[in-house]
Amino acid sequence: MTPRTIGVTEVALRDAHQSLMATRMAMEDMVDACADIDQAGFWSVECWGGATYDACIRFLNEDPWQRLRTFRELMPNSRLQMLLRGQNLLGYRHYEDGVVERFVEKSAENGMDVFRVFDALNDPRNMARAMQAVKKTGKHAQGTICYTISPLHTTEGYIKLAGQLLDMGAESIALKDMAALLQPQAAYDVVKGIKDTYGDVQVNVHCHSTTGVTLVSLMKAIEAGADVVDTAISSMSLGPGHNPTESLVAMLEGTEYTTDLDMDRLLRIRDHFAKVRPKYAQFESATLVDTDIFSSQIPGGMLSNMESQLKAQGAGDRIREVMAEVPLVKADAGHPPLVTPSSQIVGTQAVFNVLMGKYKVLTGEFADLMLGYYGECIGERNPEVVEVARAQTKKEPITQRPADLLEPEWDKLVAEATALPGNDGSDEDVLTYAMFPSVAPGFFENRADGPKNVGKTPEQMASQAAAKGDDDRAVKGPITYKVSLGGREHNVVVERA
Amino acid sequence: MTPRTIGVTEVALRDAHQSLMATRMAMEDMVDACADIDQAGFWSVECWGGATYDACIRFLNEDPWQRLRTFRELMPNSRLQMLLRGQNLLGYRHYEDGVVERFVEKSAENGMDVFRVFDALNDPRNMARAMQAVKKTGKHAQGTICYTISPLHTTEGYIKLAGQLLDMGAESIALKDMAALLQPQAAYDVVKGIKDTYGDVQVNVHCHSTTGVTLVSLMKAIEAGADVVDTAISSMSLGPGHNPTESLVAMLEGTEYTTDLDMDRLLRIRDHFAKVRPKYAQFESATLVDTDIFSSQIPGGMLSNMESQLKAQGAGDRIREVMAEVPLVKADAGHPPLVTPSSQIVGTQAVFNVLMGKYKVLTGEFADLMLGYYGECIGERNPEVVEVARAQTKKEPITQRPADLLEPEWDKLVAEATALPGNDGSDEDVLTYAMFPSVAPGFFENRADGPKNVGKTPEQMASQAAAKGDDDRAVKGPITYKVSLGGREHNVVVERA
Numbered sequence: 001m002t003p004r005t006i007g008v009t010e011v012a013l014r015d016a017h018q019s020l021m022a023t024r025m026a027m028e029d030m031v032d033a034c035a036d037i038d039q040a041g042f043w044s045v046e047c048w049g050g051a052t053y054d055a056c057i058r059f060l061n062e063d064p065w066q067r068l069r070t071f072r073e074l075m076p077n078s079r080l081q082m083l084l085r086g087q088n089l090l091g092y093r094h095y096e097d098g099v100v101e102r103f104v105e106k107s108a109e110n111g112m113d114v115f116r117v118f119d120a121l122n123d124p125r126n127m128a129r130a131m132q133a134v135k136k137t138g139k140h141a142q143g144t145i146c147y148t149i150s151p152l153h154t155t156e157g158y159i160k161l162a163g164q165l166l167d168m169g170a171e172s173i174a175l176k177d178m179a180a181l182l183q184p185q186a187a188y189d190v191v192k193g194i195k196d197t198y199g200d201v202q203v204n205v206h207c208h209s210t211t212g213v214t215l216v217s218l219m220k221a222i223e224a225g226a227d228v229v230d231t232a233i234s235s236m237s238l239g240p241g242h243n244p245t246e247s248l249v250a251m252l253e254g255t256e257y258t259t260d261l262d263m264d265r266l267l268r269i270r271d272h273f274a275k276v277r278p279k280y281a282q283f284e285s286a287t288l289v290d291t292d293i294f295s296s297q298i299p300g301g302m303l304s305n306m307e308s309q310l311k312a313q314g315a316g317d318r319i320r321e322v323m324a325e326v327p328l329v330k331a332d333a334g335h336p337p338l339v340t341p342s343s344q345i346v347g348t349q350a351v352f353n354v355l356m357g358k359y360k361v362l363t364g365e366f367a368d369l370m371l372g373y374y375g376e377c378i379g380e381r382n383p384e385v386v387e388v389a390r391a392q393t394k395k396e397p398i399t400q401r402p403a404d405l406l407e408p409e410w411d412k413l414v415a416e417a418t419a420l421p422g423n424d425g426s427d428e429d430v431l432t433y434a435m436f437p438s439v440a441p442g443f444f445e446n447r448a449d450g451p452k453n454v455g456k457t458p459e460q461m462a463s464q465a466a467a468k469g470d471d472d473r474a475v476k477g478p479i480t481y482k483v484s485l486g487g488r489e490h491n492v493v494v495e496r497a
Numbered sequence: 498m499t500p501r502t503i504g505v506t507e508v509a510l511r512d513a514h515q516s517l518m519a520t521r522m523a524m525e526d527m528v529d530a531c532a533d534i535d536q537a538g539f540w541s542v543e544c545w546g547g548a549t550y551d552a553c554i555r556f557l558n559e560d561p562w563q564r565l566r567t568f569r570e571l572m573p574n575s576r577l578q579m580l581l582r583g584q585n586l587l588g589y590r591h592y593e594d595g596v597v598e599r600f601v602e603k604s605a606e607n608g609m610d611v612f613r614v615f616d617a618l619n620d621p622r623n624m625a626r627a628m629q630a631v632k633k634t635g636k637h638a639q640g641t642i643c644y645t646i647s648p649l650h651t652t653e654g655y656i657k658l659a660g661q662l663l664d665m666g667a668e669s670i671a672l673k674d675m676a677a678l679l680q681p682q683a684a685y686d687v688v689k690g691i692k693d694t695y696g697d698v699q700v701n702v703h704c705h706s707t708t709g710v711t712l713v714s715l716m717k718a719i720e721a722g723a724d725v726v727d728t729a730i731s732s733m734s735l736g737p738g739h740n741p742t743e744s745l746v747a748m749l750e751g752t753e754y755t756t757d758l759d760m761d762r763l764l765r766i767r768d769h770f771a772k773v774r775p776k777y778a779q780f781e782s783a784t785l786v787d788t789d790i791f792s793s794q795i796p797g798g799m800l801s802n803m804e805s806q807l808k809a810q811g812a813g814d815r816i817r818e819v820m821a822e823v824p825l826v827k828a829d830a831g832h833p834p835l836v837t838p839s840s841q842i843v844g845t846q847a848v849f850n851v852l853m854g855k856y857k858v859l860t861g862e863f864a865d866l867m868l869g870y871y872g873e874c875i876g877e878r879n880p881e882v883v884e885v886a887r888a889q890t891k892k893e894p895i896t897q898r899p900a901d902l903l904e905p906e907w908d909k910l911v912a913e914a915t916a917l918p919g920n921d922g923s924d925e926d927v928l929t930y931a932m933f934p935s936v937a938p939g940f941f942e943n944r945a946d947g948p949k950n951v952g953k954t955p956e957q958m959a960s961q962a963a964a965k966g967d968d969d970r971a972v973k974g975p976i977t978y979k980v981s982l983g984g985r986e987h988n989v990v991v992e993r994a
Binding site: 183184185186211212213215216219234237238243244246247248249250251253254255263267288289290291292294295 | 680681682683708709710712713716731734735740741743744745746747748750751752760764785786787788789791792
């Protein structure tokens with residue numbers, strides 16, 4: 001029997017460094033791997049998204065659109081893939097439909113092929129316009145299910161959501177597991193359910209590796225019929241990142257499934273990033289494997305957020321109370337998946353409830369969530385808390401699609417963006433301003449300085465390697481000290497002989 | 498349907514620290530976890546073996562028998578498990594049968610319950626006496642298949658070997674994958690084959706996680722009927738170690754299988770070792786995932802051995818030639834699994850072949866391997882190389898069981914051991930001397946000094962943590978420098994203000 005070929009999406013250029021090193025990787029540390037990535041046989045190459053866009057203009061002084069065009073040029077044979085937050089695009093608010101259309105159009109024009117469209121609340125209405133816009137460009141519109149666990153989330157519910165995404169024209173369905181919560185049996189059940197219900201629709205599965213269990217989930221998803229899975233080259237894998245690409249290849253050897261990946265290319269990609277990764281060590285978290293989320297239901301990033309909020313209030317000892325409060329707040333909000341931004345919104349409200357009394361003070365975002373301004377969740381919202389939100393904000397609850405409330409805003413965005421020093425007058429710049437209005441002005445102004453690499457320089461890496469052999473307490477380079485000697489103070493430069 | 502309960506062997510106390518931190522963990526860093534390990538519901542607790550025994554007397558000044566008795570006392574409800582190198586016991590040579598019997602008897606007497614008996618060449622004759630000895634004590638005799646990949650190793654061959662082990666009275670069969678080579682389909686096929694052929698025999702599966710793929714292999718082994726699998730608590734897992742215990746639990750949730758593990762206990766065990774592991778950071782390797790072995794067939798540890806041998810000869814640039822030579826030498830030797838000691842023997846000979854010409858000089862060990870003094874391999878040995886070995890060593894090839902050539906040696910060992918200063922006259926001390934004749938004398942002499950912890954002290958950990966916040970190049974404590982100033986030399990103490 002000919003084995004069935006499983007497609008692979010390589011995430012090294014986007015989600016891997018986002019998850020492992022706070023999205024800090026500079027384009028110059030990626031370009032040398034692109035030829036091999038382009039030729040390795042991936043189904044697609046994920047390389048763009050909200051956090052990379054943000055990091056480009058906030059930390060790296062890189063034009064994200066230029067990054068996209070460079071990827072396009074360096075990987076002419078690949079499907080370039082991006083993650084798009086539905087009506088939020090790459091920003092944190094709802095955009096008016098005209099902006100959504102323009103953003104998608106420009107992304108396609110600059111080289112994007114596959115748009116993975118998702119919404120944090122799984123509200124199909126927040127994905128519909130972006131999907132439509134993608135269809136209009138002729139590119140690949142992928143509808144996304146954000147996977148989570150709650151008393152209300154069921155296999156049937158996910159299958160139904162897949163149907164809604166297909167109804168809006170999704171060319172494929174992504175099962176997206178941001179928190180490494182997708183256990184093997186659930187992976188099997190959801191994928192099998194989608195395949196059984198809707199026939200031969202393409203299913204992509206995206207997992208993080210945080211809980212140590214999701215390579216098994218990918219195996220089960222493949223057994224259930226999944227067509228494409230997401231992995232990261234081994235030197236950019238594991239921990240809060242993804243399962244290693246080479247391990248996936250090894251996993252399928254001898255089975256009824258195979259990949260068409262070129263192992264020699266994979267090893268060159270691996271070796272490239274093995275050299276690059278240590279440059280960004282200061283941005284890495286220490287987490288290697290963490291299964292706490294299965295019992296706490298609280299993603300690791302959310303937990304550390306809440307801890308630092310508590311500490312800032314001198315209440316670091318109340319984390320257990322907050323952890324017990326989270327599921328209650330989540331239930332009151334109708335069981336949103338806990339991902340950006342819902343995780344921050346729910347977490348901060350849980351902190352407020354513990355410190356100031358239950359729903360005594362709502363954050364603006366939590367009030368909006370309760371009033372429907374982020375869209376609909378799977379569950380009903382607690383009417384008593386909705387009433388508190390209404391009373392506090394004087395805003396009325398809504399049931400329509402949040403973006404329906406927005407006026408056309410493109411012309412206003414153009415006017416504001418083009419007034420900024422350094423703006424180049426392109427639609428791309430308008431979109432950058434639209435996505436990150438507080439960061440874009442600084443970026444436009446300094447863009448001419450060119451890209452900034454926040455990783456360690458080759459010189460720093462070399463001196464660090466040299467120092468590693470030394471005693472822990474030794475001086476590692478020339479340092480000027482104030483030294484008192486015989487009652488007089490001197491400036492003394494000290495360095496290794 | 499009631500799910501089938503999968504037993505779990507926790508390896509944190511033996512193979513995990515052997516694989517992750519060169520077997521350096523001191524008993525004092527384990528005792529506080531024992532109560533939780535004892536109550537967590539493991540099928541067995543692996544806690545003793547050759548490398549831990551060796552490390553006890555070589556580095557830690559601990560009596561390995563005392564360690565065993567302490568484990569016995571602290572874990573009264575657990576099956577304690579050890580790894581036994583068949584006729585080699587815990588040493589590196591073949592022992593005469595009387596010594597084998599005595600060693601097993603004493604191990605049982607001191608508290609051992611499950612003996613996992615293996616031979617590096619998979620030669621059943623090298624396991625038979627140890628198995629017999631275990632049966633005689635009434636303890637659990639587990640016969641072991643060392644898993645490897647070669648042109649001669651087949652599923653059928655492994656099934657046949659399982660039968661031979663059962664014929665010698667094995668109460669269970671262990672499928673032991675030291676190099677993380679066991680891919681999911683093979684795991685399924687071998688376990689299924691054993692179950693289909695021999696009925697309801699207990700099968701245990703042991704995998705390392707180096708290649709990133711073996712948690713999937715455990716899943717497939719379980720689907721094929723495996724009864725017990727080996728894992729390590731997450732804070733002592735991954736890399737060259739094992740799959741995380743908590744991830745295994747999560748993997749099985751919702752499936753037809755379950756574990757009886759107590760998650761609260763697991764989390765306490767995890768937290769204990771999360772605190773301990775950083776103390777031994779200097780012994781850890783950087784490998785997180787490495788799939789090279791699938792193509793090179795050369796385990797990571799063996800590769801680094803060969804590299805350092807080449808460098809010592811000023812021939813570091815010839816590693817590629819040596820890597821190409823390894824499979825040829827392995828084939829000439831009849832395809833032994835590449836594990837201790839066969840990996841060192843084959844690797845060193847490959848280095849010799851490249852540096853001095855093909856089989857111009859044989860190591861004594863390789864000659865012995867070619868002449869049958871380690872036992873039989875799956876394949877025939879190259880007769881031309883056997884002839885070279887004969888000519889060089891003036892020894893004749895043998896076909897009988899190597900230990901059959903040995904004279905009774907117990908009385909001689911007793912005489913030699915009891916003559917050593919510090920020997921306490923016990924059979925246990927004789928056995929320690931028998932296992933490690935060059936290390937035991939020093940250990941006996943210094944034993945009274947008590948255990949030595951080679952991990953960082955709490956003070957070192959604290960000062961390290963404090964220093965971490967400082968700039969990389971900063972002085973971390975008071976240091977005295979010789980400083981020349983105005984032509985005169987001064988001793989100057991420098992520290993942070």
